[in-house]
Amino acid sequence: MKIAIMGAMVEEITPLLDFFGTYETLEFAKNRYYTTTYKGMELVIAYSKIGKVNASLTATTLIEKFGAEQLLFSGVAGALNPNLRIGDVLVATALAQHDLDITAFGHPHGYVPEGSVYVDTDASLRALAHKVAKAQNIILQEGIIATGDQFICDGVKKEWIHTTFKADATEMEGASVAVVCDALKIPFCVLRAISDAADMDAGFSFDEFLVSSAKESAQFIIAMLDEL
Numbered sequence: 001m002k003i004a005i006m007g008a009m010v011e012e013i014t015p016l017l018d019f020f021g022t023y024e025t026l027e028f029a030k031n032r033y034y035t036t037t038y039k040g041m042e043l044v045i046a047y048s049k050i051g052k053v054n055a056s057l058t059a060t061t062l063i064e065k066f067g068a069e070q071l072l073f074s075g076v077a078g079a080l081n082p083n084l085r086i087g088d089v090l091v092a093t094a095l096a097q098h099d100l101d102i103t104a105f106g107h108p109h110g111y112v113p114e115g116s117v118y119v120d121t122d123a124s125l126r127a128l129a130h131k132v133a134k135a136q137n138i139i140l141q142e143g144i145i146a147t148g149d150q151f152i153c154d155g156v157k158k159e160w161i162h163t164t165f166k167a168d169a170t171e172m173e174g175a176s177v178a179v180v181c182d183a184l185k186i187p188f189c190v191l192r193a194i195s196d197a198a199d200m201d202a203g204f205s206f207d208e209f210l211v212s213s214a215k216e217s218a219q220f221i222i223a224m225l226d227e228l
């Protein structure tokens with residue numbers, strides 16, 4: 001089985017590379033792909049760089065060029081749901097693009113013809129995440145993620161995204177991974193640890209908690225591998 005583990009930033013995959021220790025590095029399309037094996041599984045690890053376009057390129061490459069049969073995303077996100085705290089780990093049930101907008105033609109936010117507002121994540125990978133959380137006594141939150149090419153650091157935008165998409169968290173890559181994996185029929189899951197509250201303090205909070213939250217998400221992904 002060949003598993004892809006993807007992040008957006010180097011900080012999101014460094015904990016993974018540190019854990020696996022030895023790996024090959026392959027340069028392709030202005031990015032680096034790290035391959036290793038773990039408990040009989042072939043792994044290919046990469047960070048896409050920030051944003052939906054970068055994430056689409058990397059997700060497609062992981063599947064089409066490296067042959068990944070499942071894709072796990074690990075990273076951090078901003079909380080939209082007031083019940084989410086810094087450090088909480090969330091597994092996505094569905095993902096939408098909050099900045100995709102042809103409402104001028106009567107379509108809902110996040111929708112384009114022949115598409116859908118939401119892409120659902122793989123139910124069995126989600127179930128696996130809950131099984132791992134239970135085994136490890138970790139509280140795993142579940143919810144909708146709204147993705148867009150903006151770092152959200154403003155209460156008004158935060159509330160608009162929360163309300164419009166009933167989203168619990170926001171980030172900048174997940175929905176791209178969802179569209180790519182859905183189109184290529186690859187089971188995927190998106191796991192994010194909260195680094196900020198997507199409000200006026202989000203920048204400072206992100207800087208303070210990126211590394212620790214990224215580590216939490218990565219550790220959870222590793223625990224999932226042990227059960228895959």
Ligand SMILES: CCCCCCN(CO)Cc1c[nH]c2c(N)ncnc12
Nearest residue numbers: 076077078150151152170171172198
């Ligand atoms: C150099 C700084 C790069 C920030 C990249 C942030 N990632 C994008 O995936 C996750 C994220 C954490 N908090 C967020 C927020 N409030 N809005 C959007 N995205 C996020």
